Amino acid sequence: MKTKLLLIMIAVFAVLLTACGDGNSGSATADDVIKIVWYPNESGNDLKSSRDEIGRLISEATGKEVEHQLTTDYSIAIETLVNNNADLAFMGSQGYVEANNGNDAVQTLAVKSGESGTLDDAKYYSWLAVNVDEQDKFKENGEFSLDTIADTRFSFVSNSSTSGFKVPSSSIIEHFSQQEAYADLTEEDLMGSGPLFSQVLFGNSHQGSAVNLLSGNADVAAFCDTCVEEYVELAEGEENTVGAVYRVKENAAEPFNAVTGKEFTLMSSDPVLNEPFVVNMDVIGQADFDKIQELLTSDKVANNEKIFAPEDSEQSALFSKSDKERLLPVEDEWYDPIREISK
Template identity: 95%
Template sequence: MKTKLLLIMIAVFAVLLTACGGGNSGSATADDVIKIVWYPNESGNDLKSSRDEIGRLISEATGKEVEHQLTTDYSIAIETLAGNNADLAFMGSQGYVEANNRNDAVQTLAVKSGESGILDDAKYYSWLAVNVDEQDKFKENGEFSLDTIADTRFSFVSNSSTSGFKVPSSTIIEHFSQQEAYADLTEEDLMGSGPLFSQVLFGNSHQGSAVNLLSGNADVAAFCDTCVEEYVELAEGEENTAGGVYRVKDNAAEPFNSVTGKEFTLMSSDPVLNEPFVVNMDVIGQADFDKIQELLTSDEVANNEKIFAPERIQNRALYSLKVIKKDCCQWKMNGMIQFAKFQSNFSKEK
């Protein structure tokens, strides 16, 4: 399961590439407020300092007031941006595709690079996890097997989450559709109990999905590494590798404060392309787009410890110590090369 970047990402980024030139910035009706809508994963109090710092810098760059809109549901954030009620959002590729499909003025702005400073290694990981004490139930001949997740209680993040639904559901469908009993399995089938799962939960955030597992409400859970990295620590094995064991820190903040000390292990870990910042060009306007893009790709932001926190800093930040880049790079997926440029002028250059 870790030998490829999943086929779903090819489809997602094929749509992304097609969409990148579709905005209508000429009809922008920019006002004096920059509204940023945040996914539930980034709406918690633990990221307030990062949100505030990003807002402060954007306010300085544009000369406008910044207003943060916090959400408890992915679909609310997507609809807020697509419905011309926000200028800017930070979302996964699936959320971007959904927003762009509703409104082609929704365009990409910048994306976090990998540790190399370019996009070749710009990725995070989609995990399938089980509780350590129950891991043997999910193994066959000593190895984790997807066959064992049938008839279990499963937790996803949101059906608009890339790493918390689209990637794991693609893996699950690809695996089970080879079996006659599940030959016609669809995404919709995975959203509720039967035919595969006995019960399906949605955590509404990656943190929420992880807590569903650790609290005993789910047997298997999908969530990503970056959204829980400040709450857990590697206890055994290798990071982002099947069999790796993670333990919730003793001082973990909400919602993990109720499951401190609990351990989970990874059934699988699949790489996912990093999330972009996206904008609604009909709301933000080209002038502010240019100013914010220049800001996000600047050394000022890359070196800001409230946004990119070094390991020595205990407070959580939006990113670990990496850089946001706007460069054009290549991703190799199943022997294919997909070109992606997270800028609205991609179609002029491809």
């Protein structure tokens, strides 16, 4: 009898040990609060109405409270999600790849479609821009040339930004590594002054990188079209093409209010896969994932002007809508091209 009791106690103790081990493995459980962490680009007051509307709808769909976590740094947003301190995030494709590498419970939820309403044209653009009145410094034989950016003051967004670092740095390295002087050029080399740039700045947001250029602190800047479209207007040429000129609107909100009327032109423009909404499955759980995905990809969201502002609207919103744009489910594999350039 004593032997039988001892065996039962050992078995119970083993189960308890296993449970404790599972609790320390980094897994978490869903609770009554859904925490959304936002990149610096989407943390400004201009997008508060979009954040609040998304939070309201998610709360309505799940019956749970929604908390917004605003950030001033890409890495903070990524680590918050990776470390199980947020359920949901809207981030660039490079940020998603980094987060997924850090915690495979971080998975894609939805992504904005292109004008067609499909993933076929679900893209935005990574720009390299220079001030209009200095553009001739960056041309050879009348054409923009990457050779001219050597020894300049260069502004990136963040080294975790897809369009504000990964895509432009890949193009820059591919170009300059053909030259003997820069044969061993690496991403790390582009993060500080020398061997290519005289000075490197990080705007910490696409808006910040653009203002670095327009305020005269940088000679060349990398940033994307969608993150500055609320603040600028096309002044000359065709959108997202080399040589197009953009002007800061007279009523532009912070941080562009100090550079209104300033103009910049594009020396390069490269397509990039649209940014996803992503979740930490260990924190949010399958039930809430399903409810939120159904909500975000619904007509209710696609037709909500606080989230998708019409093209001619004066209202700021997370997305603009000119045709059939909406949010669509997206699989992890769709971002494999970003993984390739990250190797």
